[in-house]
Amino acid sequence: MHSYNKAFFEQLDRQDPLRRFRDEFVLSEDEIYLDGNSLGAQPKAALAKAQEVVAEQWGTDLIRSWNRHHWFQLPQRLGDKIARLIGADQDEVICTDGTGLNVYKAISAGLSLRPERRVILLEGSNFPTDNYMVQGLVAQLGHRHEIRFAEEDELLAAINEEVAVVCLTQVHYKTGRVLDMAAITRYAQERGCVVIWDLCHSAGALPVDLNGCHADMAIGCTYKYLNGGPGSPAFIFVAKRHQGAALQPLTGWWGHAAPFTFERDYRPAPGINQMLTGTQGIISMAVAEVGIDLMLEASMEQIREKSQALTQYFIELINSECAEYGFVLASPEDKERRGSQVALSHEHGYPIMQAVIDAGVIGDFRAPDILRFGFTPLYTRYVDVWNAVSRIKKVMARETWRSPVYNQRHAVT
Amino acid sequence: MHSYNKAFFEQLDRQDPLRRFRDEFVLSEDEIYLDGNSLGAQPKAALAKAQEVVAEQWGTDLIRSWNRHHWFQLPQRLGDKIARLIGADQDEVICTDGTGLNVYKAISAGLSLRPERRVILLEGSNFPTDNYMVQGLVAQLGHRHEIRFAEEDELLAAINEEVAVVCLTQVHYKTGRVLDMAAITRYAQERGCVVIWDLCHSAGALPVDLNGCHADMAIGCTYKYLNGGPGSPAFIFVAKRHQGAALQPLTGWWGHAAPFTFERDYRPAPGINQMLTGTQGIISMAVAEVGIDLMLEASMEQIREKSQALTQYFIELINSECAEYGFVLASPEDKERRGSQVALSHEHGYPIMQAVIDAGVIGDFRAPDILRFGFTPLYTRYVDVWNAVSRIKKVMARETWRSPVYNQRHAVT
Numbered sequence: 152m153h154s155y156n157k158a159f160f161e162q163l164d165r166q167d168p169l170r171r172f173r174d175e176f177v178l179s180e181d182e183i184y185l186d187g188n189s190l191g192a193q194p195k196a197a198l199a200k201a202q203e204v205v206a207e208q209w210g211t212d213l214i215r216s217w218n219r220h221h222w223f224q225l226p227q228r229l230g231d232k233i234a235r236l237i238g239a240d241q242d243e244v245i246c247t248d249g250t251g252l253n254v255y256k257a258i259s260a261g262l263s264l265r266p267e268r269r270v271i272l273l274e275g276s277n278f279p280t281d282n283y284m285v286q287g288l289v290a291q292l293g294h295r296h297e298i299r300f301a302e303e304d305e306l307l308a309a310i311n312e313e314v315a316v317v318c319l320t321q322v323h324y325k326t327g328r329v330l331d332m333a334a335i336t337r338y339a340q341e342r343g344c345v346v347i348w349d350l351c352h353s354a355g356a357l358p359v360d361l362n363g364c365h366a367d368m369a370i371g372c373t374y375k376y377l378n379g380g381p382g383s384p385a386f387i388f389v390a391k392r393h394q395g396a397a398l399q400p401l402t403g404w405w406g407h408a409a410p411f412t413f414e415r416d417y418r419p420a421p422g423i424n425q426m427l428t429g430t431q432g433i434i435s436m437a438v439a440e441v442g443i444d445l446m447l448e449a450s451m452e453q454i455r456e457k458s459q460a461l462t463q464y465f466i467e468l469i470n471s472e473c474a475e476y477g478f479v480l481a482s483p484e485d486k487e488r489r490g491s492q493v494a495l496s497h498e499h500g501y502p503i504m505q506a507v508i509d510a511g512v513i514g515d516f517r518a519p520d521i522l523r524f525g526f527t528p529l530y531t532r533y534v535d536v537w538n539a540v541s542r543i544k545k546v547m548a549r550e551t552w553r554s555p556v557y558n559q560r561h562a563v564t
Numbered sequence: 565m566h567s568y569n570k571a572f573f574e575q576l577d578r579q580d581p582l583r584r585f586r587d588e589f590v591l592s593e594d595e596i597y598l599d600g601n602s603l604g605a606q607p608k609a610a611l612a613k614a615q616e617v618v619a620e621q622w623g624t625d626l627i628r629s630w631n632r633h634h635w636f637q638l639p640q641r642l643g644d645k646i647a648r649l650i651g652a653d654q655d656e657v658i659c660t661d662g663t664g665l666n667v668y669k670a671i672s673a674g675l676s677l678r679p680e681r682r683v684i685l686l687e688g689s690n691f692p693t694d695n696y697m698v699q700g701l702v703a704q705l706g707h708r709h710e711i712r713f714a715e716e717d718e719l720l721a722a723i724n725e726e727v728a729v730v731c732l733t734q735v736h737y738k739t740g741r742v743l744d745m746a747a748i749t750r751y752a753q754e755r756g757c758v759v760i761w762d763l764c765h766s767a768g769a770l771p772v773d774l775n776g777c778h779a780d781m782a783i784g785c786t787y788k789y790l791n792g793g794p795g796s797p798a799f800i801f802v803a804k805r806h807q808g809a810a811l812q813p814l815t816g817w818w819g820h821a822a823p824f825t826f827e828r829d830y831r832p833a834p835g836i837n838q839m840l841t842g843t844q845g846i847i848s849m850a851v852a853e854v855g856i857d858l859m860l861e862a863s864m865e866q867i868r869e870k871s872q873a874l875t876q877y878f879i880e881l882i883n884s885e886c887a888e889y890g891f892v893l894a895s896p897e898d899k900e901r902r903g904s905q906v907a908l909s910h911e912h913g914y915p916i917m918q919a920v921i922d923a924g925v926i927g928d929f930r931a932p933d934i935l936r937f938g939f940t941p942l943y944t945r946y947v948d949v950w951n952a953v954s955r956i957k958k959v960m961a962r963e964t965w966r967s968p969v970y971n972q973r974h975a976v977t
Contacts, residue, residue: 177623186627193623201614201847209794210590210606214599214926222794251816251842252665259704275828280817280842283830287815291672292705300828374843381622381635381846402700403664404693413931415688415713417696429664429693430787432848433794434614513627518826 155468155537163460163533168453172529175445176378183535183542185514188352188492188525191378197441204437225436226384226405226427232443233377233386236451237350237369238360243394245423246373246386246439247405247431250351251280253370253387254318256399256426258285260389261316261345261368262296264397268315272344275300278324281349285318303328307338314344321359322352322490325517327462327482329357329490333364340365351375354386356458356491356527358451361388368397376491376527378442383435387426394422403429449529457528458491461536465493465524468540476547481521492525499552506552510542568881568950576873576946581866585942588858589791596948596955598927601765601905601938604791610854617850638849639797639818639840645856646790646799649864650763650782651773656807658836659786659799659852660818660844663764664693666783666800667731669812669839671698673802674729674758674781675709677810681728685757688713691737694762698731716741720751727757734772735765735903738930740875740895742770742903746777753778764788767799769871769904769940771864774801781810789904789940791855796848800839807835816842862942870941871904874949878906878937881953889960894934905938912965919965923955 164170176192178184184192208216217223229246237244247253258271271289273282282300289296301309303323310317317339321330336346348369353359355376361369369388373379389397398419404410405427408418419425463486469478481494497503497520504516514524524539546552577583589605591597597605621629630636642659650657660666671684684702686695695713702709714722716736723730730752734743749759761782766772768789774782782801786792802810811832817823818840821831832838876899882891894907910916910933917929927937937952959965 177619179624184626190622190627190630192626193618198615198618198623201618202611205606205611205614205793205851206590209603210611211592213597213605214603214928215921216794217603248661248665249816249842249844252661252814255814278817279820279826279828279830282828283815283817283820286830287813291813380618381629382843382849383845400700400704401665401668402696403662404691404696407692407696411931413692415692415695417692417699429662430795431662432796432845434796434851435845435848436795438618438847508628515627518824 155464157534157537160464160533160537167457167533169449169457169528172445172449173532176530178530182511182513183539185512185524185526185531185539187527187531188375188523189515190381191375191442191527192530193380194378194441194445197380197438200438200441201434204434222433225433225440226431227424229436229440229443230386230423232440232447233354233373234388236359236446237354237371237388238362239388240362240391242423243391244386244388245426246384246436247427248385250370250372250385251284252401252428253385254281254284254349255288256401257347257368257370257387258288258316258318260393260397260399261347264345264393265315265343268313269295270297270299270314272299272301272309272314272317274302274306274319276302276323276325277320278351281318281320303330306335310339310342310344312342314339314342316345316347318347318349320349320351322356324352325481325521325523326494327352327490327492329488332359332366336364336366352490352492355446355454357455362390366390367393373439373443377439377446378529379439380435380442383439384431389423389426399426401428403427405429445529454528458526459486459489461526461528461531461533462486462489462491462493464533464536465526465540468536469495469543472540472544473547491527492523495522496520497522502557503546503552505557506546506554507543510546512539512542568877570947570950573946573950580870580946582862582870582941585858585862586945589943591943595924595926596952598925598937598939598944598952600940600944601788601936602928603794604788604855604940605943606793607791607854607858610793610851613851613854614847617847635846638846638853639844640837642849642853642856643799643836645853645860646767646786647801649772649859650767650784650801651775652801653775653804655836656804657799657801658839659797659849660840661798663783663785663798664697665814665841666798667694667697667762668701669814670760670781670783670800671701671729671731673806673810673812674760677758677806678728678756681726682708683710683712683727685712685714685722685727685730687715687719687732689715689736689738690733691764694731694733716743719748723752723755723757725755727752727755729758729760731760731762733762733764735769737765738894738934738936739907740765740903740905742901745779749777749779765903765905768859770868775803779803780806786852786856790852790859791942792852793848793855796852797844802836802839812839814841816840818842858942867941871939872899872902874939874941874944874946875899875902875904875906877946877949878939878953881949882908882956885953885957886960904940905936908935909933910935915970916959916965918970919959919967920956923959925952925955
């Protein structure tokens with residue numbers, strides 16, 4: 152048995168090599184924000200950036216900002232920065248559009264590399280937008296392809312020579328379970344499959360080595376661990392060896408070989424730019440760079456080490472302090488197989504999470520019974536773990552979650 | 565011959581019923597901004613809105629903002645507001661994604677209504693992203709469809725019972741020519757075609773009556789005449805009678821019938837929500853509402869009247885003051901057939917526009933030889949027309965545009 156106390160965690164914070172980063176974010180002293188896996192906190196510098204883009208760039212330089220402030224280059228510049236966080240090379244990543252749209256592009260491009268194959272393999276319990284997008288694509292293509300759903304323990308058995316594309320989320324959005332990217336990629340590529348990784352819950356949460364794993368394509372999100380702001384643009388990675396061959400069908404003018412010649416006919420841009428569609432929301436994208444820049448200042452190894460420690464302490468404290476309240480760990484016990492979040496299942500998960508939020512611990516609920524707590528090492532302190540469990544314990548001990556008000560609310564994402 | 569002078573235009577400004585709106589925008593006193601047809605000017609209130617979304621909503625309320633600040637409802641709320649500007653009903657318009665993506669959705673949905681037909685009719689000289697998107701779609705669907713390009717005078721002859729979808733831009737991006745939406749829609753629908761209107765250069769520029777014209781679908785832009793900010797989200801209209809039948813294939817979770825149940829399988833949302841894909845750039849979208857709200861305060865009839873007057877005076881002044889410099893009017897002479905811009909062609913159009921910009925008149929150049937000047941009635945004054953032509957005349961008289969520096973620049977959109 153441990154003998155943790157608040158002072159123990161405060162001491163860990165004093166020794167934390169990442170401790171300076173918390174001050175870069177806007178965070179309340181009263182609240183413990185454990186939902187950075189859904190929407191990352193606001194970097195203080197994001198406000199000045201938004202003001203700059205609106206007032207100085209748009210307001211003053213108007214149309215000239217496209218060149219003067221390099222608005223046209225934002226997708227490439229942000230993509231190159233994200234590349235450094237996920238083990239990709241320059242000109243392999245571009246920041247654009249939303250996650251679902253990038254899934255659609257990646258699957259389409261993957262199918263174009265394997266025209267003779269008909270199966271797309273997905274994890275059925277994945278965050279549904281990936282599945283929905285593939286279902287839309289398959290219907291659009293006349294149901295000539297088959298979607299196979301497999302869960303983690305069925306994956307390898309489902310990967311065979313019929314499969315054109317394997318699309319998997321490395322860190323499961325509900326449980327935080329980490330798939331072995333290197334092993335699965337190798338296994339699937341040995342069987343001729345194209346492998347696409349969804350990094351929504353990976354980028355900025357743990358070290359990712361796309362090229363080290365020889366991944367074919369990847370997509371991901373900037374508004375979770377990269378703290379890019381609400382709905383900030385997603386990204387897509389296409390390995391150099393596939394660029395020019397793996398083409399996506401949403402062929403807007405930003406993906407043209409020469410956008411400003413205004414030719415009548417589409418010619419694909421060489422390289423990663425073909426993954427672009429059209430004009431991007433510049434304010435959202437410019438603000439996203441602030442969070443990405445902050446992440447680049449941190450060591451991803453230190454991030455991972457702290458992330459594992461935070462989740463481990465949280466699990467241990469829930470086990471010791473809340474043992475009688477019926478929580479069941481839904482995340483892997485093994486910290487190597489766990490992302491930067493902890494999922495607890497509980498039959499009354501929904502009202503409990505609402506009461507916990509009211510007690511100042513901001514996590515979220517995922518149907519049917521999962522309480523999710525995200526631990527974002529850039530700004531979550533060790534003492535937050537201690538305080539969060541203390542508050543959860545109070546909610547459970549006092550049974551405040553049984554109040555009818557907590558069953559009447561809308562789900563918060 | 566006229567006998568205009570500066571005082572004449574200043575008098576028009578004093579009588580202008582829209583004059584109060586100029587003060588709502590950030591505009592330089594030294595510059596004459598005639599590029600609002602490419603990027604609208606910044607409403608002063610946009611800065612406070614950006615600050616509010618970043619600091620108060622994202623920064624303070626974090627994940628709870630999705631409900632508390634109605635982030636999830638932004639696409640519907642903005643869509644309903646845009647509907648009032650384009651003759652659509654509530655729940656027929658949604659604000660989301662970019663123009664090109666919405667073209668792709670609309671064409672896909674249009675084809676789904678006419679599965680037995682194989683031809684898509686476009687104007688070849690249209691802004692190319694519409695054409696590119698259709699070319700991408702046709703290639704993706706295995707070249708089972710044929711794209712026919714027609715120019716304005718060939719359109720009616722090209723519309724027949726083979727055509728599934730007619731997709732036309734009402735106001736031509738280069739020349740500002742206005743197509744007769746009511747007549748073309750009727751003519752095409754009598755032949756069984758689905759008619760899609762691109763309103764990028766119409767929305768906020770002139771009265772549009774989609775339902776009065778019985779249009780099937782439409783798409784458009786908010787960053788031009790609606791002053792939504794750089795790359796602010798586009799919109800898509802689907803007439804009520806087609807909703808539920810005209811489905812688009814980019815089936816992300818925001819377009820699901822029950823997004824928060826996280827079901828494995830896609831079920832299309834009823835109504836216009838099916839046109840949604842996934843999470844939107846919230847900062848860009850929230851800021852866009854400011855410009856849309858301003859436009860809603862103005863009378864579209866007054867906008868059109870002033871727009872026609874501004875473009876007419878500009879043409880007359882160019883004709884009288886710059887007669888010897890070789891400009892040729894590339895926009896319709898008839899003000900009823902002209903949008904809110906004037907295009908002049910000139911063999912040295914590119915360096916001339918660069919020199920004109922340096923002289924403080926911000927227009928833009930479109931290959932191969934078009935100088936575009938946009939007149940946005942909310943913030944362009946009559947005296948701006950006089951001053952702009954005076955400056956253009958000086959550039960031409962002094963031949964400053966012949967300086968080599970003006971041939972070396974990059975094109976500005």
